[in-house]
Amino acid sequence: MRATIIGAAGMLGAKLAQQIVNASNLNIEALTLQDVLLPKAPDTTIPCNCMRGSFTEPEQAKAIAAERPELIFHLAAIVSGEAEKDFEKGWAINLHGSLHLLEALRAQHLASGGSYRPKVIFTSSIAVFGGPFPDAIDDDFLAAPQTSYGAQKAMTELALADYSRKGFVDGVSLRMPTVVVRPGLPNAAASSFFSGIIREPLAGIEALLPVDDNVRHWFVSPRTATGFLLHAASLDSAKLAGRRSLNLPGVSCTVAEQIQALAGVAGEKCTALIRAQPDAAIIKIIAQWPERFDASKAEALGFVADANFEQIIRVYLEDDAPEAVRQATAKESTA
Amino acid sequence: MRATIIGAAGMLGAKLAQQIVNASNLNIEALTLQDVLLPKAPDTTIPCNCMRGSFTEPEQAKAIAAERPELIFHLAAIVSGEAEKDFEKGWAINLHGSLHLLEALRAQHLASGGSYRPKVIFTSSIAVFGGPFPDAIDDDFLAAPQTSYGAQKAMTELALADYSRKGFVDGVSLRMPTVVVRPGLPNAAASSFFSGIIREPLAGIEALLPVDDNVRHWFVSPRTATGFLLHAASLDSAKLAGRRSLNLPGVSCTVAEQIQALAGVAGEKCTALIRAQPDAAIIKIIAQWPERFDASKAEALGFVADANFEQIIRVYLEDDAPEAVRQATAKESTA
Numbered sequence: 208m209r210a211t212i213i214g215a216a217g218m219l220g221a222k223l224a225q226q227i228v229n230a231s232n233l234n235i236e237a238l239t240l241q242d243v244l245l246p247k248a249p250d251t252t253i254p255c256n257c258m259r260g261s262f263t264e265p266e267q268a269k270a271i272a273a274e275r276p277e278l279i280f281h282l283a284a285i286v287s288g289e290a291e292k293d294f295e296k297g298w299a300i301n302l303h304g305s306l307h308l309l310e311a312l313r314a315q316h317l318a319s320g321g322s323y324r325p326k327v328i329f330t331s332s333i334a335v336f337g338g339p340f341p342d343a344i345d346d347d348f349l350a351a352p353q354t355s356y357g358a359q360k361a362m363t364e365l366a367l368a369d370y371s372r373k374g375f376v377d378g379v380s381l382r383m384p385t386v387v388v389r390p391g392l393p394n395a396a397a398s399s400f401f402s403g404i405i406r407e408p409l410a411g412i413e414a415l416l417p418v419d420d421n422v423r424h425w426f427v428s429p430r431t432a433t434g435f436l437l438h439a440a441s442l443d444s445a446k447l448a449g450r451r452s453l454n455l456p457g458v459s460c461t462v463a464e465q466i467q468a469l470a471g472v473a474g475e476k477c478t479a480l481i482r483a484q485p486d487a488a489i490i491k492i493i494a495q496w497p498e499r500f501d502a503s504k505a506e507a508l509g510f511v512a513d514a515n516f517e518q519i520i521r522v523y524l525e526d527d528a529p530e531a532v533r534q535a536t537a538k539e540s541t542a
Numbered sequence: 543m544r545a546t547i548i549g550a551a552g553m554l555g556a557k558l559a560q561q562i563v564n565a566s567n568l569n570i571e572a573l574t575l576q577d578v579l580l581p582k583a584p585d586t587t588i589p590c591n592c593m594r595g596s597f598t599e600p601e602q603a604k605a606i607a608a609e610r611p612e613l614i615f616h617l618a619a620i621v622s623g624e625a626e627k628d629f630e631k632g633w634a635i636n637l638h639g640s641l642h643l644l645e646a647l648r649a650q651h652l653a654s655g656g657s658y659r660p661k662v663i664f665t666s667s668i669a670v671f672g673g674p675f676p677d678a679i680d681d682d683f684l685a686a687p688q689t690s691y692g693a694q695k696a697m698t699e700l701a702l703a704d705y706s707r708k709g710f711v712d713g714v715s716l717r718m719p720t721v722v723v724r725p726g727l728p729n730a731a732a733s734s735f736f737s738g739i740i741r742e743p744l745a746g747i748e749a750l751l752p753v754d755d756n757v758r759h760w761f762v763s764p765r766t767a768t769g770f771l772l773h774a775a776s777l778d779s780a781k782l783a784g785r786r787s788l789n790l791p792g793v794s795c796t797v798a799e800q801i802q803a804l805a806g807v808a809g810e811k812c813t814a815l816i817r818a819q820p821d822a823a824i825i826k827i828i829a830q831w832p833e834r835f836d837a838s839k840a841e842a843l844g845f846v847a848d849a850n851f852e853q854i855i856r857v858y859l860e861d862d863a864p865e866a867v868r869q870a871t872a873k874e875s876t877a
Contacts, residue, residue, distance in 0.1 A: 337784065337785075346684075347684050349681075349683060349685065350684065352704070353784065355704050362700050365697050366693065369687070369690050373629065449688065450686050452686075
C-alpha cells in the first residue's frame, strides 16, 4: 500500500519512516514524506516522494490527498511553547492545517465514489488534559486543555472522529506520553529537562534540574512511540467502539525515580552531574501537567508501554546516543 | 452597556431579546440582533440594530465585533438534524462561523490596546456527549459526540476557552438540556416529540409517541433556558476556575413521567390523545442520548432548574400556549 507521513522531518517522523519501510506486515509499496523542511528518505528501495511545503496551505493538503495514500500518519505540529507564543501560527497549522487535510481527504473520498477511505493516525498529546486531575486519568476524563496547543489537538481529535463516523476517513488519535530521551540539544520546551537530566550526564556534561525531584510525569521512549504509531496502522478501528482518541500507556515516574534509574544504568558518578536550579516559570507550567493515566483501553488493544524508566534510558543508548557515550556507559556499568 | 444576540430570530433568541431589555441589572443601553433572517426588535425604547446576514461570512463577524459590544450571546447554529444531513453547512456555520467571530473579537481586542474584552455566552448543548454514559454525567466526563453538531459545539467550546484563557474574550459555554415545550409546529428534529406529546394533546390534537415510555431524558423550559443565559451574563468567570463549559441543571424524567405530569395539569382525557407508534430510526437516535446529569458545579454557581416536569408544562401554558389552549386547560383543571 501507499503511505504518507506528514511532519516527516521531525524526530519521530524520521524514525517512523525507517520503521515503516522495514515493517513487512504493512507491505508498503510507495512512501510520501511531507514537511516544511525537505524530509530525508529512509534507507530503502521503496520509492519515496519527499514533499516540501507549508501545512497551512489548503493546496498542500490537496497534493497529499491527491496521491490517495491508504495510510496517513499526521505528525505535523507547532509545538506547545511556540503555539503559546505565536497564537496565529499555532491555530493555522495545528487546527486549520488538520481541517484542510480532512477536507481534502473527504473530497477524494467523494470523487472516488466512496471507495477511498484512508486510515489516518493522528499524533495527539496528553496536553489535551488540564487540571484538576484525578489520581489516574482514564478514558472517560474530559479534555480541558490549558494551552493553545492542547486546545488545537483536542479540536483536531473531535474533527477526525466526526469525519470517521461519517465514513470519509478511518481515524484514530493517539495521545502520546512525553517522549524521552530526545537526542540532540536541549530546546526551549518546558519539558526539555526530562531528557536533559539523562542525556547530558551520560555525555559527562552537567544538567540543570529546574523542578523538585518529587515531580511525577508520564513517559514513553521514541522507539515505543513509533511502535505505537505502527501498531495503530494495523488496528481494527471497529474495536475503538466509536471513541477514537486513545490515552496511551506510559511509564509514570518521579524525577527522583528517573535519577535512580540513571544511577542503575550508568552509576552515581553520572547522576552527580545533575544540579538543582529551581526555575519558577517551569515549576508553574509543570504543576499543571498530568502525572499518571489509566490506559487500560489502549493496553487491551495491544499497546505496550516501556517496562520502566531504566528501559527508556537503555533505548536511548541503543538507538540514539553518540557512539562515545554508548561505549563510556558500557564500560562504567561493567566496572 | 451594549449587548449583541447572534441567532436572534430563533425561539430562544427572540425571548432573550425581550428579557434582556427588561433586565434592569444589566443596564442595556443598545442592543444588536443578528440572524440570517431579519430579527424582530423587542418591545422597548432601547435603540436596537437589527442585522441580517450569513454567519459563515467573516465580514458578518467583523461587523458584529466592530460595534464592540461588551456582552455577546452566541446562539447561532444549524441544528442537529440539518448539520447531519448538510455536512458542509454544519461545519461552515457551527464551527467556522464561531471561529470567525472569535478572530474578529480578538482583532478588536488588539486594536483597543487590550481594553476591549467582551463577555461571550455561547449556547452549547448536551449533544457534546456520546455514550457509553455513567449513571449521571458530571463535569469531568469527556465530550465524545456522536453527531457533527455535537462535534462542532464541542470544538467551539475548546476555542472559546482558549481565547478566554489568553484574555481576548471572557467566555462561558452553557450546555443546555433539551428545551421543551417548544411552541409552534412539530419539526424534523428527533427530539420534536418530547414537545409534541405535551403541546398537541393540550390543543386537543392527537400526538404520536415514537419511543418507549421508559425513555429518560434531560429537560429545561424556554423560560429557564433564557434565564440561564441572563444569569451567565452577570456571572464572575473567575468562579469557573478555568473550566468554561458548564453542564446545566435540568429535569430528568421519563416519557411516562412526562405523561403523568400532563395528566396532573390537564387530566387524562388529554393524555388519551397520545398514541404509541414506534419509529425505529428515532428509537435508535434517542438510545444514544444522555439521561441524567450531575450539575452540582452549575448549581453552586446559581443556575436553578425547573422544579419538575409539571412546572415545565405550566411555563408553556403561561408563556407560549395559544389563548384558547390556556383557557381550555384552566377549565379542565378546575372541573
